[in-house]
Amino acid sequence: MKAIYSFASLLLLSFTTLMSSSLYAANQAGLDAEIEELKSEVVELNRELFDLEEKLLYPATTSFAVFVSMDEVEDFIVRSVKLNLDQQDVTSHLYSKEQVDALRRGGIQKIFSSNLKPGVHKLTAEILGVDRDGRAMKRVVVADFGKARSSKYLEVKIRNNPNQSKPDFAIVEWK
Amino acid sequence: MFWFWIKTWILVLAVSSVSYAEDLLPDERRAKKQDALYGQALFSLHSGEYDKALSLNSAIRKRGNRGYGKVLDIQAATAQLGLGMSRSATKQFQSLISDKRISFLPAKARAQAWFYLAKHFYTKGMWVTALKGIRKVDAVSLNPDLKDEYHFLAATLELFKGNSKNADTHIVSINKDSKWAAYAFLNLAVNYTEKDIHISKVEAVFNQALLLSKNTKTPEALADKIHLMAGQFFFATGRGRSAISHLKSVGLDSAYTPKALLTYGWALTEQWQYHDALQPWYMLKTAHSQLNQDVQETLIAIPHLLEKLNAKVMALGAFDYATEQYDEVYEKLGQSAARLNTGKFIEPLLSQQIPDKWGAFTPIDLSLPDHPDKVYLKDVMSRGQFQGELKSLRDLHVMRYKLNEAINHLDAFKLTAETRKKEYQDVKRERLVITHSQHLAKLKKRYKALNARIKKAFKNPAGHGLASDTEKDQMALFVDVTKSIKSLSASRNIKSEHYEKRLRRVGGVLKWNLSERYSDRKKQVSKSLALLQREIKRTTDQLDAAKFAYQVAPKTYKGFDKRIAKLKTKYQKELKKLELVYHKQRERVGGIVKADIKTRQERVMDYQLQARLAAARLFDETSNKVRSVATGEVRQ
Numbered sequence: 001m002k003a004i005y006s007f008a009s010l011l012l013l014s015f016t017t018l019m020s021s022s023l024y025a026a027n028q029a030g031l032d033a034e035i036e037e038l039k040s041e042v043v044e045l046n047r048e049l050f051d052l053e054e055k056l057l058y059p060a061t062t063s064f065a066v067f068v069s070m071d072e073v074e075d076f077i078v079r080s081v082k083l084n085l086d087q088q089d090v091t092s093h094l095y096s097k098e099q100v101d102a103l104r105r106g107g108i109q110k111i112f113s114s115n116l117k118p119g120v121h122k123l124t125a126e127i128l129g130v131d132r133d134g135r136a137m138k139r140v141v142v143a144d145f146g147k148a149r150s151s152k153y154l155e156v157k158i159r160n161n162p163n164q165s166k167p168d169f170a171i172v173e174w175k
Numbered sequence: 176m177f178w179f180w181i182k183t184w185i186l187v188l189a190v191s192s193v194s195y196a197e198d199l200l201p202d203e204r205r206a207k208k209q210d211a212l213y214g215q216a217l218f219s220l221h222s223g224e225y226d227k228a229l230s231l232n233s234a235i236r237k238r239g240n241r242g243y244g245k246v247l248d249i250q251a252a253t254a255q256l257g258l259g260m261s262r263s264a265t266k267q268f269q270s271l272i273s274d275k276r277i278s279f280l281p282a283k284a285r286a287q288a289w290f291y292l293a294k295h296f297y298t299k300g301m302w303v304t305a306l307k308g309i310r311k312v313d314a315v316s317l318n319p320d321l322k323d324e325y326h327f328l329a330a331t332l333e334l335f336k337g338n339s340k341n342a343d344t345h346i347v348s349i350n351k352d353s354k355w356a357a358y359a360f361l362n363l364a365v366n367y368t369e370k371d372i373h374i375s376k377v378e379a380v381f382n383q384a385l386l387l388s389k390n391t392k393t394p395e396a397l398a399d400k401i402h403l404m405a406g407q408f409f410f411a412t413g414r415g416r417s418a419i420s421h422l423k424s425v426g427l428d429s430a431y432t433p434k435a436l437l438t439y440g441w442a443l444t445e446q447w448q449y450h451d452a453l454q455p456w457y458m459l460k461t462a463h464s465q466l467n468q469d470v471q472e473t474l475i476a477i478p479h480l481l482e483k484l485n486a487k488v489m490a491l492g493a494f495d496y497a498t499e500q501y502d503e504v505y506e507k508l509g510q511s512a513a514r515l516n517t518g519k520f521i522e523p524l525l526s527q528q529i530p531d532k533w534g535a536f537t538p539i540d541l542s543l544p545d546h547p548d549k550v551y552l553k554d555v556m557s558r559g560q561f562q563g564e565l566k567s568l569r570d571l572h573v574m575r576y577k578l579n580e581a582i583n584h585l586d587a588f589k590l591t592a593e594t595r596k597k598e599y600q601d602v603k604r605e606r607l608v609i610t611h612s613q614h615l616a617k618l619k620k621r622y623k624a625l626n627a628r629i630k631k632a633f634k635n636p637a638g639h640g641l642a643s644d645t646e647k648d649q650m651a652l653f654v655d656v657t658k659s660i661k662s663l664s665a666s667r668n669i670k671s672e673h674y675e676k677r678l679r680r681v682g683g684v685l686k687w688n689l690s691e692r693y694s695d696r697k698k699q700v701s702k703s704l705a706l707l708q709r710e711i712k713r714t715t716d717q718l719d720a721a722k723f724a725y726q727v728a729p730k731t732y733k734g735f736d737k738r739i740a741k742l743k744t745k746y747q748k749e750l751k752k753l754e755l756v757y758h759k760q761r762e763r764v765g766g767i768v769k770a771d772i773k774t775r776q777e778r779v780m781d782y783q784l785q786a787r788l789a790a791a792r793l794f795d796e797t798s799n800k801v802r803s804v805a806t807g808e809v810r811q
Contacts, residue, residue, distance in 0.1 A: 036259075038749070042578065047234050048742055055735075056731070107217040107218025108211065108213075108215055153209070
């Protein structure tokens with residue numbers, strides 16, 4: 001009888017141990033899933049916030065934005081871009097190695113967004129960088145543009161120039 | 176047992192070199208179109224802002240895919256991997272690649288998806304699943320930039336499975352100038368150490384890895400790692416001299432120095448070079464913190480060595496010193512545990528993390544200046560499990576910051592909407608647009624009148640319209656005199672040639688003056704008129720713009736109140752949820768640290784016990800010697 005009791009208690013102990021360890025593992029997995037779910041929800045909330053921000057702060061009638069893009073330019077590494085709108089410095093950005101790579105791989109950076117009244121405006125972009133030999137390069141591109149009662153997007157483009165070893169810089173209006 | 180731990184450690188070292196890949200996604204599709212959302216999503220993704228990339232990706236989907244096909248899915252999965260959402264990413268990848276239709280997913284994208292999925296499982300330590308994935312990669316379709324990494328992964332996984340031939344094929348395919356070649360040879364060497372392969376071959380592979388290490392980003396660090404691994408292997412297999420030559424090559428300021436110095440000392444001890452062995456151990460003891468586990472081992476190894484050198488009194492002193500040190504270490508570890516409970520350990524570390532940087536590929540900033548736990552932290556962080564858990568906690572911490580920031584933004588948005596509403600009502604109340612319209616209408620009327628007058632003035636090209644009062648009098652007089660002369664000459668038959676000549680001269684002078692002035696004035700008037708017209712047009716445009724703004728102004732604030740309030744509630748709810756999860760994860764991290772501290776304390780206790788016993792034995796031996804000498808003297 002004593003042997004049966006001890007066997008039963010041993011069985012119960014091993015069962016409890018097994019259960020508690022599997023419960024612990026399930027808890028751990030559950031927490032991981034909770035964290036992931038939370039991340040997913042935060043991302044979704046951020047999308048809603050982004051949407052709201054775009055609509056509230058930059059209404060379609062006055063919205064103005066400047067983007068920066070770069071082709072797979074081999075002989076130029078952009079270091080910074082400074083924007084001047086209607087004789088006023090509005091923004092500047094220093095690029096990290098990853099961001100330069102992101103531009104090269106087809107990414108477009110929204111460097112400036114604001115509201116702009118209808119009329120004629122002038123945008124100046126000062127682009128600093130280094131060429132293939134590590135020499136500093138500075139280019140200034142200017143664009144006079146008209147703003148009507150709809151959103152206006154401009155793009156500072158750094159393009160390959162097949163005829164020269166230096167890239168082309170331009171400000172392009174989005175249609 | 177010792178060899179098992181050595182092998183495990185070697186494996187951890189070998190794997191850790193590739194655990195943090197910087198690059199996740201190949202160039203699948205550039206943002207060639209003028210699509211702001213897609214371009215920004217791509218920019219965020221490639222620059223490592225995975226949360227932003229995911230939000231933008233979701234925004235693109237909501238707006239409508241616009242022909243991006245499965246690219247968006249791949250990008251979403253990649254961003255999820257980057258954020259550490261491995262479950263969702265795995266699900267996404269698997270659904271992408273399970274469909275075999277070529278049109279559904281191009282071969283290039285499919286190869287890349289398999290590659291990243293395999294890599295994901297590999298970094299997670301699920302090597303069997305990773306091998307299945309990597310075998311499905313079509314190497315021909317894979318982006319050339321990823322091929323070396325692919326062969327490295329495949330070779331490592333095949334080695335793990337024991338398929339040496341397949342592994343060899345992959346290793347041979349790696350470009351020798353690539354960093355992956357060095358890692359592949361290192362893994363091959365590790366694999367050789369586990370098998371009964373001739374020592375010369377193992378050494379040759381280690382040497383090849385050393386040779387290729389120059390192609391990596393941190394050649395010195397990798398060379399140190401290889402030397403340490405080779406040294407530990409040769410020491411464990413009883414080849415002391417080979418071990419010594421490798422261990423001597425490890426730099427003195429590297430992350431591997433303590434382990435190398437410790438093993439170097441043991442290797443010299445095995446070669447009976449006791450004096451020489453003391454040197455690296457003393458170096459280790461003096462240059463590194465007592466919390467370092469290698470230092471702790473050295474503390475007890477030194478007195479044993481002194482005992483071997485028959486410097487028993489010195490050994491006794493060293494044992495006493497070790498005992499004191501172990502006491503201190505035990506106490507310090509206890510203090511760390513106390514700080515853990517009072518929020519003075521993990522929390523300061525979290526508060527210094529960059530608020531925008533999170534996700535699986537963002538390392539934790541471990542610098543804790545002037546903090547008592549900084550040495551322990553670096554030591555414990557070398558363990559993969561703790562790193563993963565701490566990263567999750569850091570992510571939650573960053574998310575909390577982001578949620579709070581978003582709530583602040585929403586408050587600011589609310590203020591903006593309220594300000595706009597107020598401005599609109601002010602404008603409405605003051606009837607500014609109407610006043611301006613009336614003013615402009617008056618201006619236009621005046622312009623019209625002025626224009627009529629000007630037209631009248633310039634009607635006669637002779638310039639009569641521009642004559643001054645005196646000139647007008649003179650002209651009237653001239654007409655009168657001409658009439659008088661004509662009537663006089665007709666009635667009295669007087670010859671008036673002389674007068675007529677004089678009159679013509681006067682008339683000529685008058686006309687000349689007027690015509691001269693006409694052209695000058697016309698130029699001036701046209702200029703002024705043009706200016707006035709421009710001014711009126713500008714004012715009209717402004718008024719139109721103001722009218723338009725007045726019309727659309729309500730749209731810039733109406734309806735936002737509810738949306739802002741709804742979103743704020745969602746954020747607050749999320750924040751509450753996050754707090755719960757954060758506390759659970761904090762408990763988990765705390766639990767790991769506590770368990771680790773306990774293990775370390777037990778180890779220290781064990782060392783201390785050994786040191787005390789050895790000291791007691793040594794004390795006994797030395798005092799027995801004195802006693803026997805004394806007894807001998809008495810007998811004499």
